[in-house]
Amino acid sequence: MSRPRYEIVDRIDVGGMAEVFRGKAVSLDGYEKQVAIKRVLPQLAADAKFVNMFLDEARLSLALSHANIVSVFDVSRAGETYFIVMEYVDGANLKTLMELARASQRPFPTALAVQIGIEVCKALAYAHERKDSEGRMLRIVHRDVSPPNILISREGEVKITDFGLAKAASQMESTDPGFVKGKYGYLSPESADGQEVDGRSDIFSLGIILWELLAGRRLFQGDSDLETLQRVKEARIPGLAPLCADLHPELEAIVRRALSADRDRRYATAREFGTELNRFLFAAGLSVDSYEVAKYLAFALHPDTATMQVPAVMRVRPLPSMTTVALELETAEPAVRAAALMATGAQAAPGAQPLAAPPDPATQIAATPVANRQRRWVRPFLLLLLLAACMAAAYYYGLESASR
Numbered sequence: 001m002s003r004p005r006y007e008i009v010d011r012i013d014v015g016g017m018a019e020v021f022r023g024k025a026v027s028l029d030g031y032e033k034q035v036a037i038k039r040v041l042p043q044l045a046a047d048a049k050f051v052n053m054f055l056d057e058a059r060l061s062l063a064l065s066h067a068n069i070v071s072v073f074d075v076s077r078a079g080e081t082y083f084i085v086m087e088y089v090d091g092a093n094l095k096t097l098m099e100l101a102r103a104s105q106r107p108f109p110t111a112l113a114v115q116i117g118i119e120v121c122k123a124l125a126y127a128h129e130r131k132d133s134e135g136r137m138l139r140i141v142h143r144d145v146s147p148p149n150i151l152i153s154r155e156g157e158v159k160i161t162d163f164g165l166a167k168a169a170s171q172m173e174s175t176d177p178g179f180v181k182g183k184y185g186y187l188s189p190e191s192a193d194g195q196e197v198d199g200r201s202d203i204f205s206l207g208i209i210l211w212e213l214l215a216g217r218r219l220f221q222g223d224s225d226l227e228t229l230q231r232v233k234e235a236r237i238p239g240l241a242p243l244c245a246d247l248h249p250e251l252e253a254i255v256r257r258a259l260s261a262d263r264d265r266r267y268a269t270a271r272e273f274g275t276e277l278n279r280f281l282f283a284a285g286l287s288v289d290s291y292e293v294a295k296y297l298a299f300a301l302h303p304d305t306a307t308m309q310v311p312a313v314m315r316v317r318p319l320p321s322m323t324t325v326a327l328e329l330e331t332a333e334p335a336v337r338a339a340a341l342m343a344t345g346a347q348a349a350p351g352a353q354p355l356a357a358p359p360d361p362a363t364q365i366a367a368t369p370v371a372n373r374q375r376r377w378v379r380p381f382l383l384l385l386l387l388a389a390c391m392a393a394a395y396y397y398g399l400e401s402a403s404r
Helices: 048-062 093-105 110-128 199-215 227-236 248-258 270-283 291-302 322-331 334-342 363-403
Strands: 006-014 018-026 033-042 072-076 081-087 089-093 150-153 158-160
Touching: 006 033, 033 048, 048 072, 048 081, 089 093, 089 291, 093 150, 093 199, 093 291, 110 158, 110 199, 110 270, 110 291, 150 291, 158 199, 199 248, 227 248, 248 270
Parallel strands: none
Antiparallel strands: 006 018, 018 033, 033 081, 072 081, 089 150, 150 158
């Protein structure tokens, strides 16, 4: 008797339409690969509408190949139940990290929140701009961009998953007019109202996530689903300053634009949104990479057993206008410029090991123009001295010639 191609190890999660298992893909030679297996719930397997939605997800996901999107390897059927075989992301979802940060009363690192936003924007830009083999836009909209669907691997990778509610031009199962899909607290106003949606709906959802990461609390959560939907439709966005006093207003402006109730006032594309977030990190002198993301994940999941140094909670200190900062970095000496770009305003997490205090970016950048002005005066002063000496010499020799 041949060995099954896929073996289930344990169940990871269960939702309203499907359940997800950690499993193994077994090759003919007995080699094994860890995978995630998503299966339609048995009680829904006979419902043609749910099955079509599930197959829509499989078809869309098979057409997507991007570093920030969970890969789908196979779609198959076992008895009366359909299942999808996907990449297994060893780590945690963003919802878990947000809950751990709230429970520990530690603010979520600002630079980390922005970096996660940039990585999600990359995935959304790819999906929104995806074309079929004949060059026609697929017009994919995820429609369920929410913390549970953003996965963080132990290597610091950021990936979005679950295109089960995605809307695309090629779908078999169309959405009924006025039918609301997605997690209520992360819907866009137009989606909550049952209107047609495009990529800007996903941008609004990501804006909600960034707001919550920075504020440390939910944005639209009501006492009931109906109240939550009503709050989403109204789209009243509280200011972040009272909740995050050291947050630079430039970042708040970026998040507020993504959260505009009028979709025409939002970023037109996820690519534009991601570019603005990237510019902010650069201008604010913040730097974060996958290694820092991995360190934060390890500490968040196992704060008592983490062997690495506890990552500092990075916050953006008040800076001059972003234009001023950019100009100062351009005119600074190379060594000063590099130091300003690498410096981050750091506030140690409670219980953290003492870290070497990094240079204060606000002080460093503020001091840069003074040093530049001092250096800029040296060369003109020397030139004036040389010019005066030449004029004096010419005058002296002129007098000597006249006396002869």
